[in-house]
Amino acid sequence: MINAAGPEHTAHLEHHFASADQQRGAAKLGMWIFLATEILFFGGLFMAYGALRYFYPGTFRAAHEYLSIPLGGLNTAILITSSLTMALAVRAAQISDRKQLVRFLAVTLLLAGAFLVVKYIEYSHKFHLGLLPGRYYTAKGIPGMPHVFFGVYFVMTGLHGVHVIAGMIVIAWVLIRGRQGRYSAAYYTPVENVGLYWHLVDLVWIFLFPLLYLVR
Amino acid sequence: MSTASAATANGEHAGEHVTPIKTYLKIYGALLVLTYLTVQVSLWDLGDPAIYVALAVAIVKATLVALYFMHLRHDTGFNRFVFVSSLLFLVIFFGLTMVDLGTRGDVNEIQDTFALQQEKAARERMVKKQAPPAPPKPTR
Numbered sequence: 001m002i003n004a005a006g007p008e009h010t011a012h013l014e015h016h017f018a019s020a021d022q023q024r025g026a027a028k029l030g031m032w033i034f035l036a037t038e039i040l041f042f043g044g045l046f047m048a049y050g051a052l053r054y055f056y057p058g059t060f061r062a063a064h065e066y067l068s069i070p071l072g073g074l075n076t077a078i079l080i081t082s083s084l085t086m087a088l089a090v091r092a093a094q095i096s097d098r099k100q101l102v103r104f105l106a107v108t109l110l111l112a113g114a115f116l117v118v119k120y121i122e123y124s125h126k127f128h129l130g131l132l133p134g135r136y137y138t139a140k141g142i143p144g145m146p147h148v149f150f151g152v153y154f155v156m157t158g159l160h161g162v163h164v165i166a167g168m169i170v171i172a173w174v175l176i177r178g179r180q181g182r183y184s185a186a187y188y189t190p191v192e193n194v195g196l197y198w199h200l201v202d203l204v205w206i207f208l209f210p211l212l213y214l215v216r
Numbered sequence: 217m218s219t220a221s222a223a224t225a226n227g228e229h230a231g232e233h234v235t236p237i238k239t240y241l242k243i244y245g246a247l248l249v250l251t252y253l254t255v256q257v258s259l260w261d262l263g264d265p266a267i268y269v270a271l272a273v274a275i276v277k278a279t280l281v282a283l284y285f286m287h288l289r290h291d292t293g294f295n296r297f298v299f300v301s302s303l304l305f306l307v308i309f310f311g312l313t314m315v316d317l318g319t320r321g322d323v324n325e326i327q328d329t330f331a332l333q334q335e336k337a338a339r340e341r342m343v344k345k346q347a348p349p350a351p352p353k354p355t356r
Contacts, residue, residue, distance in 0.1 A: 024232075025292065032295045036302035043306045047313055054317055056335045069255060076251050084244040087235075087285045094234045143339040192232075199286045206277045209251075210270035214258035 059144030082111035093188035
């Protein structure tokens with residue numbers, strides 16, 4: 001996501017690319033390869049979830065009851081909505097609509113913040129009850145090895161939360177540059193790649209929500 | 217192929233498909249409906265198949281996001297290839313690991329039941345003391 005714009009806004013094309021299309025294609029391919037590594041990165045954690053669930057089916061069934069379906073569902077809706085506004089922001093850049101681009105990016109950023117607020121409410125509730133990983137687990141009443149389940153829960157949602165924060169930083173970055181009028185139909189690769197990243201964050205949550213909160 | 221391609225004022229062709237807003241809203245609606253469905257289905261006690269139902273719905277949702285929000289439907293074949301190949305390796309990873317875990321009991325009974333026995337023992341401890349299993353204390 002190197003900004004190709006030089007001192008002049010029209011100078012988007014780096015000298016080592018033959019055309020703007022080629023430059024865009026290369027940047028997007030790089031982004032997709034990065035997303036593939038992200039999928040494999042989260043894949044390891046999903047595998048850990050699968051293996052531990054296989055080992056401790058009773059624990060997972062009992063411990064998942066302590067996750068709030070309304071809050072998790074709300075966060076799913078928030079993230080899906082933010083994915084829509086992100087897609088609309090990219091669309092606005094494609095048609096050179098600066099006003100809409102800034103507006104949709106701002107809404108996406110707000111929704112990402114709302115997601116973190118809900119996550120904070122959930123986390124503080126878990127901390128309060130002592131539903132924590134490993135030896136920090138102090139709650140009573142869940143049979144089996146619940147500290148293993150909460151280890152999985154906190155690592156997976158925590159890492160996803162880190163991705164949300166990273167997403168907010170890059171969305172804020174394209175928001176600021178979008179306000180400056182740096183993006184148009186001729187050049188909007190950073191908006192597009194930030195969008196792809198944000199949709200991946202949504203994709204991961206689409207699997208986290210049912211597996212952690214819903215499945216008995 | 218793409219009927220509504222972005223073209224700049226100076227005629228420079230960005231070569232990118234612009235999806236109509238209506239399509240985005242339809243996908244958004246479908247995603248919300250599927251989320252509602254998966255929550256409702258989880259309230260019925262389906263037992264073991266529940267995870268497959270939940271995964272099937274999640275895969276449909278993920279496909280919609282990838283094809284429309286991430287534009288893979290109108291993207292180059294090579295970007296699609298990168299995405300699908302990462303999924304292929306996930307399938308190999310999950311598949312072989314689960315086959316390993318699921319068949320250990322065939323050759324070694326103790327390995328298969330080790331984790332389950334631990335869980336059972338922990339549950340018995342809890343029933344006895346009405347307290348959660350104390351994770352091993354650090355010796356420091």
